[in-house]
Amino acid sequence: MTAAGTGTGIRPRxxxxxxxxxxxxxxxxxxxFRLGLGAGAAVGAGAAGAWAYARAGADGADIVRDLAxxxxxxxxxxxxxxxxxxxxxxxxxVAEGVTWFIGNLQGTSVPALFALGAWWEGLNLAVLVHxxxxxxxxxxxxxxxxxxxxxxxAIVAVGGLLRxxxxxxxxxxxxxxxxxxxxxPNALLVDGAAGLFGPVDLACRALAVTISVLxxxxxxHRWRRASHARRRALLPAWAAIGAAIVFILWDVVLxxxxxxxxxxxxxxxxxxxxxxxxxxxxxxxxxxxxxxxxAAVGGLVIEVGADPTPARMRAVLARVLGDSxxxxxxxxxxxxxxxxxVDEDGRPVRADGARATRVDSVRGTPLAVLxxxxxxxxxxxxxxxxxxxxxxxxxxxxxxxxxREAGTRLVRAADDERRRLERDLHDGAQAxxxxxxxxxxxxxxxxxxxxxxxxxxxxxxVEQSLRLALEELRGLAHGIHPAVLTRExxxxxxxxxxxxxxxxxxxxxxxxxxxxxxxxxxYFTVCETLANAAKHARARAVSVSARRQGTTLVVETxxxxxxxxxxxxxxGLSGLADRIAAVDGVLSVHSPxxxxxxxxxxxPCG
Numbered sequence: 081m082t083a084a085g086t087g088t089g090i091r092p093r094x095x096x097x098x099x100x101x102x103x104x105x106x107x108x109x110x111x112x113f114r115l116g117l118g119a120g121a122a123v124g125a126g127a128a129g130a131w132a133y134a135r136a137g138a139d140g141a142d143i144v145r146d147l148a149x150x151x152x153x154x155x156x157x158x159x160x161x162x163x164x165x166x167x168x169x170x171x172x173x174v175a176e177g178v179t180w181f182i183g184n185l186q187g188t189s190v191p192a193l194f195a196l197g198a199w200w201e202g203l204n205l206a207v208l209v210h211x212x213x214x215x216x217x218x219x220x221x222x223x224x225x226x227x228x229x230x231x232x233x234a235i236v237a238v239g240g241l242l243r244x245x246x247x248x249x250x251x252x253x254x255x256x257x258x259x260x261x262x263x264x265p266n267a268l269l270v271d272g273a274a275g276l277f278g279p280v281d282l283a284c285r286a287l288a289v290t291i292s293v294l295x296x297x298x299x300x301h302r303w304r305r306a307s308h309a310r311r312r313a314l315l316p317a318w319a320a321i322g323a324a325i326v327f328i329l330w331d332v333v334l335x336x337x338x339x340x341x342x343x344x345x346x347x348x349x350x351x352x353x354x355x356x357x358x359x360x361x362x363x364x365x366x367x368x369x370x371x372x373x374x375a376a377v378g379g380l381v382i383e384v385g386a387d388p389t390p391a392r393m394r395a396v397l398a399r400v401l402g403d404s405x406x407x408x409x410x411x412x413x414x415x416x417x418x419x420x421x422v423d424e425d426g427r428p429v430r431a432d433g434a435r436a437t438r439v440d441s442v443r444g445t446p447l448a449v450l451x452x453x454x455x456x457x458x459x460x461x462x463x464x465x466x467x468x469x470x471x472x473x474x475x476x477x478x479x480x481x482x483x484r485e486a487g488t489r490l491v492r493a494a495d496d497e498r499r500r501l502e503r504d505l506h507d508g509a510q511a512x513x514x515x516x517x518x519x520x521x522x523x524x525x526x527x528x529x530x531x532x533x534x535x536x537x538x539x540x541x542v543e544q545s546l547r548l549a550l551e552e553l554r555g556l557a558h559g560i561h562p563a564v565l566t567r568e569x570x571x572x573x574x575x576x577x578x579x580x581x582x583x584x585x586x587x588x589x590x591x592x593x594x595x596x597x598x599x600x601x602x603y604f605t606v607c608e609t610l611a612n613a614a615k616h617a618r619a620r621a622v623s624v625s626a627r628r629q630g631t632t633l634v635v636e637t638x639x640x641x642x643x644x645x646x647x648x649x650x651x652g653l654s655g656l657a658d659r660i661a662a663v664d665g666v667l668s669v670h671s672p673x674x675x676x677x678x679x680x681x682x683x684p685c686g
Contacts, residue, residue, distance in 0.1 A: 111162070111165055114161075115158055115161060115162055118154070118157070118158055118161065118171075118174045119154070119158055121174075121178050122150070122151060122154030122155075122158075122174060122177050122178055125150070125177075125178045125179075125180075125181045125182075126147050126150055126151055126154075126177075126181055128181065128184075128185070129146065129147075129150065129180070129181025129182075129184035129185070130143050130146065130147055130181075130184075132184040132185050132186070132187040132188045132193070132197070133146055133184045133187055133258070134187075135187045135188060135189070135263075136184070136186070136187030136258040136263060137187075137258075138187075138258075146180075146181075146184070148357060149180060149356045149357055150177045150178075150180035150181050151177060152177070152356075152357045152360045152361065153173050153174070153176040153177035153180060153356075153359070153360050154173070154174050154176075154177025154178065155177070155360070156173055156360030156361070157169075157170045157171065157172070157173025157174035157175075157176070157177060157360070158170065158174060160173060161173075161174065167216075167217060167218045168214070168218030168219070169211065169214070169215060169216060169217065169218040170218075171218070172207060172210060172211040172214070172218060173211060173360060175207050176204055176207045176208055176211055179200070179203045179204040179207050180204045182196070182197055182200045182201065182203055182204065183197050183200075183201035183202075183204075183256070183257070183258075184197065184258070185197030186198055186201070186249070186256050186258055186263055186264075187258050187263055188263065189262070189263065189264065191264070191265050191266065191267035192267050194249070194263060194264050194265065194266050194267065195244055195266050195267040195268040198240075198243065198244040198247050198255075198256070198266060198268070199240045199241055199243075199244040199268065200236065200240055201240065201256070202235075202236045202239075202240055202284075202288065203236050203240075205232070205236065205288065205291075206229075206232040206233045206235075206236045209228070209229060209232045209291060209295050210229050210232070210233075211359075212295060212299060213225050213228065213229060213295060213298060213299070214229075224298070225298065228291070228294055228295065228298065231291070232291050235284070235287050235288070235291065239280075239283070239284040239287060240284075241268075242280050242284075243277070243280050243281055243284055244266065244268045244269075245268055245269065245270045245273055246269070246270065246273045246274060246275075246276045246277040246280050247266055247268075247269065247274075247277050247281075248264075248266060248269055248274040248277065249263050249264035249265070249266060250264065250265075251274050251277075252274070252277050252278075252281075255277060255281060315362055388473060388477055389424075390408060390410055390423065390424035391424045393408055393470070393473070393474075394406065394407065394408040394423075394424060397450065397466065397470070400466065401452060401453075401456060401462070401466065403452050403453045403456060405452075405453060406450060406451065406452045406453070407423050407429055407450075407451040407452075408423060408424070408429075408448060408449075408450060408451075409421030409422055409423050409428070409429025409431070409448060409449045409450075409451065410422060410423075410447075410448050410474075411445075411446040411447055411448060411449075419446065421446070421448070421449045429449055429451050430449075430451065431446075431449040434454040434457055435451050435452060435453070435454055436449055436450070436451055436452075437449065437450040437452060437456075437457075437463050437467060438450075439467045439470050439471050439474075440471075441471065441474075441475060442471070442475070447470075447471060447474055447475075448470060448471075448474060450463075450466070450467070450470075517547065523539055524536075524539045524540065527539055562576065562577075562603070564576050565599060565600065565603055566596075569591070569592065569593045569594075569599065570589060570592075570593075570594065570599045570602055570603060570626060571587075571589035571590065571591050571592070571626065573599075573603050574587045574589050574603070574606060574624055574626060575587050575589070577603070577606060577607065577610070578624065581610050581614070581622070582614045583613065583614055583619060583620065583621060583622060584620070584621045584622070585610065585621070585622045585623070585624060586621070586622070586623045586624070587623075587624045587625075588623070588624070588625045588626075588627075589624070589625065589626040589627075590626060590627045590628060592628065594633055594685045595685065597663055598633055598663065598683050598684075598685050601659060601660060601663055601665065601681075601683060602626060602633060602635045602681065602683060604656075604659070605635055605637075605656060605659075605660065605667075605679070605681045606624055606635065606637055608653070608656050609622075609637035609639075609677075609679045610622060610624075610637070612645065612653070612677075613637070613639040613641055613677070616641075616645070617639050617641025617642055617643070617645070617676075617677055618641050618642055619639035619640050619641035619676070619677075620640055620641075621639070621640055622637060622638065622639045622640075623637070623638050623639075624636070624637050628685065630686075631684060631685060631686030632682050632683065632684060632685060632686075633682070633683045633684075633685040634680065634681070634682055634683075635680070635681045635683070636678065636679065636680045636681075637677075637678070637679045638676065638677070638678045638679075639676050639677050640676045641676055641677060642673070642674060643671045643672050643673050643674055643675045643676055643677055644671055644672075644673045645669055645671035645677045645679075646669075646671070653667075653669060653679075660681055660683065663683060663684070664684050665681060665682055665683040665684065666681070666682045667679070667680070667681050667682075668680045668682075
């Protein structure tokens, strides 16, 4: 089995950014062909490595474990390459899977193949260092990282060559991890140089330990500076570090106790293989988590609710993106106030830099900004999907607010018009009829002794007609808007309404004044329910209550009728529900058959 260490990647080419071209795929590229080529290389390398490993005396279990590690890297890399073609991590993982089997070629009796395996035995270590130091985006960042990666490849190329030039498999039985005394010969062996193999091999091992320590230090440094989201992405790198430590300790044990074999050796090798497999498995788990994030975006608008608060939206977005440090800034602008993005606590949120993702409305005006972990910029599709969902949610909330405010304005305008009509009738038509009655009474007194009985009867008949007209006009004005509601408030208006009802009504209303729209809505809610109780419910009595609960006025009407009321079927109740919803209230009806009807209206009055 090949030893494994730590790694990081190749400098990526800049992807094409022309419209209509998927990032990372240039015109003429054939990703399917490249993926097939990578898969073929992994299968071919695995088959050659298994054949050579078997010739070195490995049993079936050893070969299966060896193939499992190499092909786990290659398989995970192919999946990553397919899903994220612009990210070089997948390519590096495929390279790690292919180079994993190179050292096995030392198990053959072909001199050239033996020399190739001896020279590049540690190439998978260099690829793994490259992979770990550039994980998860596959890009080399920083001069120190670049120097460390180049030094690792140089040690493998130069140190591996010096080692191969002095390696005589017939004399250095422990020069390879393979137990193969009859393997070789080595085509690169220089006559007379076999005596230098010990010092050269020891120097190569010491350099490998140094590289592993430096890589571990670099990863620890990145971990300490990383955010929560980035740390989760770096977990596979930590698995690789653990694998490297296992191999370093194993090398130390081999140097100090050359004759070690049996259970201890098998256990360490098994643990190291599991540690190696953990890296591609962890990467696939991270990849799956990112795909689940994309799926979770679809339900984001529903999850934040119909009337989302900034705190609620930020919490849902932080969970979907896996970034607990995320801040959401909403655009605020008023008269004489310069526009700015502000979070739920009123603090400004920057809209530039690698941490910021702006979300504009469909009209191109500022809407919101996400201040997130820079690691999320590596998944622009996820950020675009989240931005679209956020835009939809905010604009839906804005439309609901506008519709609700428009409905409130319409109800308020209608109530104002009711009050105006009531005043016009009271001060206009009603006053004129009253004046006419007063004049007619004077006429009646003047003709009281008139000999013409027909004339006296006509005057009396006109007076009676005017009285009836006045009563009808007062009833009409009261139905449009009761004057007592404007003058004295809801409680007196409900008490007067109970006196005029067709059936006994008990009223329990707390004194106090509310907004005119709230009082009018509550009053006409009771009017409608009393009318339904008398006409449809065949009720014998009704109780009415009105009380304040915090910032809500709760009005309830309960009758002892036959029940069965339904807002979906009754135009009166459905219209009532629309009116209450227009002022941001809630209407609930409980009306079981034979159990009476309870109508409850909750109106905001804060």
